[in-house]
């Protein structure tokens with residue numbers, strides 16, 4: 001019987017370095033490739049977006065998003081980046097964490113995975129509250145297209161004060177600007193946004 005060794009071999013290699021590893025990404029790769037390095041962008045006056053990685057550094061991992069290993073890869077990225085954030089910043093108050101458009105696609109919602117990794121006694125995710133009502137795809141599209149075709153977000157959450165907005169990638173910033181405006185109209189004050197990667 002050759003099946004078992006083949007299956008074990010296939011499952012037990014790090015997808016980055018290909019060395020034998022029980023986790024999908026080995027500890028050594030997490031400790032080198034996935035150490036967060038915060039970058040900042042101001043997408044609207046006073047509103048900052050912090051990203052943990054530069055897009056090019058983690059692009060192959062982000063591209064697993066809609067594959068069969070996407071959820072597992074996003075859980076690792078979430079743990080290394082958002083988990084690091086919650087352990088290093090103390091807000092001294094309760095803040096709501098709002099994932100952008102966490103409708104499940106390919107069986108899971110990638111922004112919900114990121115928001116969950118932030119959860120602690122201060123940071124409280126609220127799922128299913130900020131959804132797009134347009135399914136326009138921004139992939140490969142320029143700023144002008146994105147601004148002509150809004151995501152048409154609707155906020156259905158409770159009346160809260162401060163929030164952190166969560167998304168996986170910032171490209172032009174159009175999505176986060178729109179999300180921020182919709183939240184503000186509902187009386188929410190977005191403090192800043194967190195994204196895994198900055199594609200600038």
Ligand SMILES: [Zn+2]
Pocket residue numbers: 014015016017018019021025026027028029030
């Ligand atoms: Zn590795």
